[in-house]
Amino acid sequence: MWAFIKKEFLYIFRDYRTMIILFGMPLAQIILFGFAITNDINNAHIAILDNSKDVVTREITRKLLSSHYFILDRYLKTDKEIKPAFQKGEIKEVVVFQKDFAQKIKTEGIAHVQLILDASDPNTANILNSYTEGIINTYVLHKLAGEGGIPLKVNIQSTMLYNKELKSVFMFVPGIITVILMLVSAMMTSITIVREKELGTMEALLVSPVKPNIIILGKVVPYVVLSFVNLAIILLLSQFVFGMPIRGSVLLLLAESLLFLIMSLSLGILISTVSKTQQQAMMLSMFALMLPTILLSGFIFPIENMPVVLQLLSDIMPGKWFIIIIKNIMLKGLGITYFWKETLIIFFMTLLLVVMSIKKFKIRLE
Amino acid sequence: MSVTINIKNLVKTYEKVEALKGTSLQVKPNELFGFIGPDGAGKTTLFRILTSLLLADSGTVTIDQWDVVKDYKKIRKITGYMPGRFSLYMDLTVEENLQFYARLFGTSIKQNYDLIEDVYEQIAPFKHRRAGALSGGMKQKLALSCALIHKPRLLILDEPTTGVDAVSRKEFWELLKKMQKKQMTILVSTPYMDEAALCDRVALMQSGKILSLDTPQQIVDDFKGNLLSVKTQNMYPLLKDLSAFEEGIQVYRFGDTLHLVSHYSPEKTKSDLTEYMTGKGYKDISIEPVTPVIEDCFLALMNNTTDA
Numbered sequence: 001m002w003a004f005i006k007k008e009f010l011y012i013f014r015d016y017r018t019m020i021i022l023f024g025m026p027l028a029q030i031i032l033f034g035f036a037i038t039n040d041i042n043n044a045h046i047a048i049l050d051n052s053k054d055v056v057t058r059e060i061t062r063k064l065l066s067s068h069y070f071i072l073d074r075y076l077k078t079d080k081e082i083k084p085a086f087q088k089g090e091i092k093e094v095v096v097f098q099k100d101f102a103q104k105i106k107t108e109g110i111a112h113v114q115l116i117l118d119a120s121d122p123n124t125a126n127i128l129n130s131y132t133e134g135i136i137n138t139y140v141l142h143k144l145a146g147e148g149g150i151p152l153k154v155n156i157q158s159t160m161l162y163n164k165e166l167k168s169v170f171m172f173v174p175g176i177i178t179v180i181l182m183l184v185s186a187m188m189t190s191i192t193i194v195r196e197k198e199l200g201t202m203e204a205l206l207v208s209p210v211k212p213n214i215i216i217l218g219k220v221v222p223y224v225v226l227s228f229v230n231l232a233i234i235l236l237l238s239q240f241v242f243g244m245p246i247r248g249s250v251l252l253l254l255a256e257s258l259l260f261l262i263m264s265l266s267l268g269i270l271i272s273t274v275s276k277t278q279q280q281a282m283m284l285s286m287f288a289l290m291l292p293t294i295l296l297s298g299f300i301f302p303i304e305n306m307p308v309v310l311q312l313l314s315d316i317m318p319g320k321w322f323i324i325i326i327k328n329i330m331l332k333g334l335g336i337t338y339f340w341k342e343t344l345i346i347f348f349m350t351l352l353l354v355v356m357s358i359k360k361f362k363i364r365l366e
Numbered sequence: 367m368s369v370t371i372n373i374k375n376l377v378k379t380y381e382k383v384e385a386l387k388g389t390s391l392q393v394k395p396n397e398l399f400g401f402i403g404p405d406g407a408g409k410t411t412l413f414r415i416l417t418s419l420l421l422a423d424s425g426t427v428t429i430d431q432w433d434v435v436k437d438y439k440k441i442r443k444i445t446g447y448m449p450g451r452f453s454l455y456m457d458l459t460v461e462e463n464l465q466f467y468a469r470l471f472g473t474s475i476k477q478n479y480d481l482i483e484d485v486y487e488q489i490a491p492f493k494h495r496r497a498g499a500l501s502g503g504m505k506q507k508l509a510l511s512c513a514l515i516h517k518p519r520l521l522i523l524d525e526p527t528t529g530v531d532a533v534s535r536k537e538f539w540e541l542l543k544k545m546q547k548k549q550m551t552i553l554v555s556t557p558y559m560d561e562a563a564l565c566d567r568v569a570l571m572q573s574g575k576i577l578s579l580d581t582p583q584q585i586v587d588d589f590k591g592n593l594l595s596v597k598t599q600n601m602y603p604l605l606k607d608l609s610a611f612e613e614g615i616q617v618y619r620f621g622d623t624l625h626l627v628s629h630y631s632p633e634k635t636k637s638d639l640t641e642y643m644t645g646k647g648y649k650d651i652s653i654e655p656v657t658p659v660i661e662d663c664f665l666a667l668m669n670n671t672t673d674a
Contacts, residue, residue, distance in 0.1 A: 003469030200451030
């Protein structure tokens with residue numbers, strides 16, 4: 001057993017390409033996602049259709065434009081101008097104020113603002129929507145509070161509590177942790193097991209009296225250790241470079257990660273049993289694991305915006321549940337009582353995969 | 367200490383290819399047994415069944431009293447196997463490889479050093495070099511050390527000398543002879559006919575069948591017909607012309623000459639043939655009777671089976 005682990009470590013450290021993949025990839029990904037691929041929006045072009053042109057609408061407009069999120073492209077005069085304005089493609093949002101806006105607030109206590117967004121880029125639209133709502137609500141709140149009224153839309157404030165500025169790093173770090181853990185464990189284990197098959201050393205291992213589960217364990221332990229090192233690097237980076245907090249228990253975070261790791265590792269073993277070459281193992285882990293995890297886990301695209309079929313599909317992505325857990329721990333600082341369901345789901349997935357991979361692992365060559 | 371092997375009616379089929387077509391044979395204790403045959407003869411398949419890596423479609427193999435399917439755990443303990451593909455860790459050093467295999471079998475290098483001493487001392491000067499940087503012959507010696515490290519009673523070597531230079535091949539066989547003295551049954555496969563003479567007994571294999579099984583000397587003695595070596599200035603069309611010389615004649619390339627098996631006496635064949643070849647316009651004709659070697663026997667047997 002120790003001989004296996006020692007061998008595996010020696011092997012990893014001697015092969016500089018493996019090392020680069022193992023440690024370079026997380027670094028590159030987090031820096032890329034953190035800095036380059038940012039979802040934070042600045043200077044989005046908007047148009048305003050003000051049917052009221054009173055004190056209140058002008059004040060709201062000023063508030064919107066004085067935030068650095070929006071730049072006024074033009075004022076529109078009628079509803080008919082909205083469509084062509086979008087078609088030109090420069091405008092991301094149109095804010096429409098109701099007629100007699102200030103009047104209605106005073107007399108009826110409610111007035112309507114319509115936000116029309118270019119949702120061809122759903123993420124941007126989503127974020128712009130939140131920005132605008134936030135600014136308007138803040139204004140209404142202050143105004144009414146100043147006049148002694150009752151605040152109306154408190155609930156919007158709570159949706160943005162954990163990521164007030166919708167900082168994308170906060171969204172990406174849990175996703176990156178998930179993808180890295182999954183990729184390193186599943187891909188690397190499957191590749192190293194298949195490599196032994198390819199090189200013919202598996203033949204020699206199988207002929208020896210060593211039990212198959214020891215062979216597997218010897219493969220798995222080094223990658224658990226390495227993945228933990230990776231996890232630590234990502235957490236430290238996100239904390240010190242991007243200021244991402246860990247509000248909940250670190251211990252709990254590590255424990256949940258371990259569970260997720262074991263699941264990914266058994267997935268890797270499963271992949272290794274069905275692939276004959278290293279390339280095959282790599283392609284399988286890439287397409288079967290990495291892409292779905294990135295696309296369907298809510299890492300980049302919000303699950304709520306997906307068609308129902310994909311939403312159902314995302315339910316079987318372990319990554320989805322793990323991201324929920326990490327977000328709960330890191331951003332909200334919640335305890336296990338809030339996400340025992342998700343934990344249980346991952347736990348059963350793990351159990352299923354471990355049993356399957358042990359059953360499928362062959363003591364012979366075919 | 368060494369083992370007896372009993373193989374009965376072994377059949378193994380891959381999707382479309384029949385790799386073994388009912389192979390049966392016995393290997394005696396302490397024997398150095400060779401399997402000779404071209405690629406695809408079924409040697410590797412046979413060895414993998416013996417080492418319990420593959421399951422045969424039908425037939426049985428027993429090693430001493432153990433069945434190769436039921437008692438595979440026992441068999442894996444007493445077998446040293448050197449796969450045809452180079453089965454070492456390229457990025458580990460010579461010493462680390464050996465240590466790993468020793469630990470795998472729950473032993474240490476020191477414990478069984480006397481056994482591998484002869485092999486290992488030849489590669490010891492390079493023990494800190496990575497296995498991937500060794501020459502072909504060195505790699506095979508290291509692989510042999512690794513296969514020997516747990517003091518196996520049965521040693522199975524799959525084409526250990528393929529891709530190895532002539533000097534290293536000779537050294538390797540000397541090592542095998544030494545190992546044999548240490549109470550081991552040794553099975554070895556090779557595509558090189560000249561190595562057959564070094565085995566106690568050999569089985570000539572082709573397309574999953576054993577063509578002949580005997581001591582190398584006996585196989586040569588059983589050679590039927592008279593063997594002649596033919597050489598001339600223009601060898602290229604000669605094979606075709608000689609094949610047409612006599613009904614059912616066997617002609618094949620042998621080094622830079624052609625070998626010809628005739629049923630008539632060497633003298634008669636020689637004079638007939640000289641006349642025939644001169645008629646065809648060949649010059650510098652040299653026809654010599656030669657004593658057959660294993661390769662001749664094998665080629666003759668091969669031709670017989672393809673004819674039939």
